[in-house]
Structure formats: structure tokens, C-alpha cells
Amino acid sequence: MDLFDFNRTNEYKPLAERMRPQNLEQFFGQKHLLGEGKVLRRLIETDKIGSMILQGPPSSGKTTLATIISGMTSSHFEKLNGVSLSVSDLREVARKAKDNLKMYNQRTILFLDEIHALKSNVQESLLPIVEDGTIILIGATTESIAHDIIPPLVSRCRVYRLEALQKDDLEQILRQALADPERGLGGEYEITQEAMDYLCDVCNGDVRNALIALETAAYSLHDSQTIELQTIQESFESRINAITHTDFYDMTSAFCKSLRGGQTDAAIYWLARMLYSGVDPLYICRRIVVHATEDVGMANPTALQIALAAKDAVEFVGMPEARMAIAEAVVFICESPKSNAVYKAINGALDYVKQTKAYEVPADVRDGTRTYSNPIDHPNARNEYLPPEVKGKRFYQPQNSGVEAKIYAKYNKPAAE
Known part of the structure; x- marks a missing residue:
């Protein structure tokens, strides 16, 4: 034993680490997965778990749940991180797992934190040892299962989605941290309800950051043992709004829709x-330009100019001032009449081109033609613009919306009586 181990007691650990649940009874939240009688809870309690991926926001309990499983299982437990794991590391784990199974009849559970960070070849190396039961995989990720983990690996695992902790759960944890004499602050401090409500709201479900802020606020007190709203606000410099890849895709989708x-x-x-x-404003401008053409189109062609002007403002003026130009473009597109006729026209034409042969260009419109008549000078000119096989095919069908309504009227004149 290291001589200095005698001084390594719980009191030197951060409050967030001291309050980490040690068993399922201490685990707050995730009732949809770990409530009494739920399948995952029964599997853990009976030591019958299979390979799984735990997906959820930061501090929702993924690592904690894996740690609890390690204390309840008879299996050998290995913990690795996907950021640095190589194929050779994985082979060594598989070799030890096979030895444990052969010599001691003991299974191996491999907990892979940040599993989304694994390179695809390392993920592929997992497939055979997960499929044949050499290891039981528990992967943890804050990112999108669909975007960051290969489908064959997902298909070999059960996916459990953890949710951000709700206010009631957060408050219970924080009050327990204030009162717990062994792991918490020992009842030495109180907190006003106003400060508690703010802390539960500003942490965005991240209990780890809430506990860090609570500990910082408590230890900063001098003439009082009561944590007030201002103290919590000073402990939390700003709301935590960093986003994962999953959040990014979801918010982009919500914005576009x-x-x-x-x-x-x-x-x-x-x-x-x-x-x-922290999303790149130029990325947002690119989405706005797309919607100016795809969803507004000819109903208000000025939308494209406004969208491009917002992009120019970001490049010329920079942030944060360019946020106004971006917001102006957003409002303009939202309030403009909508038409996706151009979008349908080009997509329809591309589909048609893919499915038909490459017809010859008509003689009237070939380069160097002598049969072409300029229709501006000769309104009655009868040039052939399309191959005979395509003649009569309609790609652009204007919609009765905004400026395009004039074009719609032109295309939909009533037949002469």
C-alpha cells in the first residue's frame, strides 16, 4: 500500500464525485428504464445483462449506471475509453476475456465510454466478439447512434436512451448533497428556494455542473450559511447550452422546419x-439560402438576395453584429409566400434525365445554327427547343402564390370559347 494512500479520503473528492450513486436505490431519474419491475432493472439485479448502448445527454447517468453494474455483477469488468482505443487494445481485451471464460467460467463486461469516438475499423473489430458472447459490451455516448455508430454494431446491442434529469430529481439530489453527513455537505448549509429553482433551471439537467456550482457557492460563504440566488448566479457564469451532434441535428431540423x-x-x-x-453562423446562412430557393422560390425571388446579403454581412461585418442581418433574413423568409415549384422542376428534370437516353440537341438551338430565329425580334418564330421525344413534357408548374401567381395565371389561362 502507498504510504500516502492514508490521506486520500472522500473529503478531498469533489462533491459531484462523492455524491455519485453506489447502487440502484441511490440512482435518481430514468424511471422509464430503472423503475421497479422495468426490464433493464431486472436484468441488472439478476446479473443477466446483454450488450447495450447507453445514449443520453451529459450527466444523465450513463457512466454511473455502468459503475453500479460493475459492483453488482459476478463478471469481470473492464473500463476503456473510445477516444484512445485501438484494434490491438481490443484484441488484448478479447484474449483476456476468452481466458477468463475458459479457466474461471467468468464472463467479461467491457464498458466503452465515448463509444461514438471509435474509428470505424475498431467498431468493426467489436462485431465478432460481441456476437459470439466473448464480451458483453456496454457503450456510452452523448452523440447520435444513427450518425456515429456503425449499424451492424447497433444491431447487436440493445439501445437504452437516458433522459436529462427533471427538476424534481435535480432538487432531490441537491438537497441530499446539502444534508448527507458522509458524502455531502453535512447539513452545514441551507439554500433559498429561489436559488434552488434557479440552479435546477440553469444547469439544463446536468447534475454534475449543478453539484459543482452548489459546492462552489457553499464554500464561498463567509458571514452566512445560507446560499442565496446571487451566490448561485455568480457560481454559474453562464447557462450551459453546449450541444452534442444529436442536439445539433435536432435543432437544425427544428430551425429548417x-x-x-x-x-x-x-x-x-x-x-x-x-x-x-456556437454553431457556425455561415452554416446557418447556408441553410437560409437553401430555404430561400427551395421553399420561397419564385413566390418571392427577393428572398434569395436577402439570404445572400446575410451571408455577406457575416463575412464583412462579423459576429455578433451580423446576427441582425441573419435574423432579418429569417423573418423575411418566414413571412414570404411559399412556393416549391422550382425545387420540384429541377428535381423532376433530373429524374427524367437519369431515366431516359441522351437525346440529340435540336438543329434550331445547336451552336452555330443557321435556322434559329431570335424570338425577341421575331415573336412568331417557331424554334424547336426540345428533342421531339421530350416535347410536351412539363417540369415547371408554377404555383398560385406571391409573385409567381402572375406566372401561374399565364400557364393557366382558360381555354378560348
């Missing part, structure tokens, strides 16, 4: 969320 649906307030809200979370 709000633009398409003409929901101005919703689009402005998601724009603000994306900007505050």
Missing part, C-alpha cells in the same frame, strides 16, 4: 439557440 412553415417566432428562437451554442 420553422422556416418552411412560416413560424417566425419559432425560427428566431432556434436561430438564437444555435448561435448561443
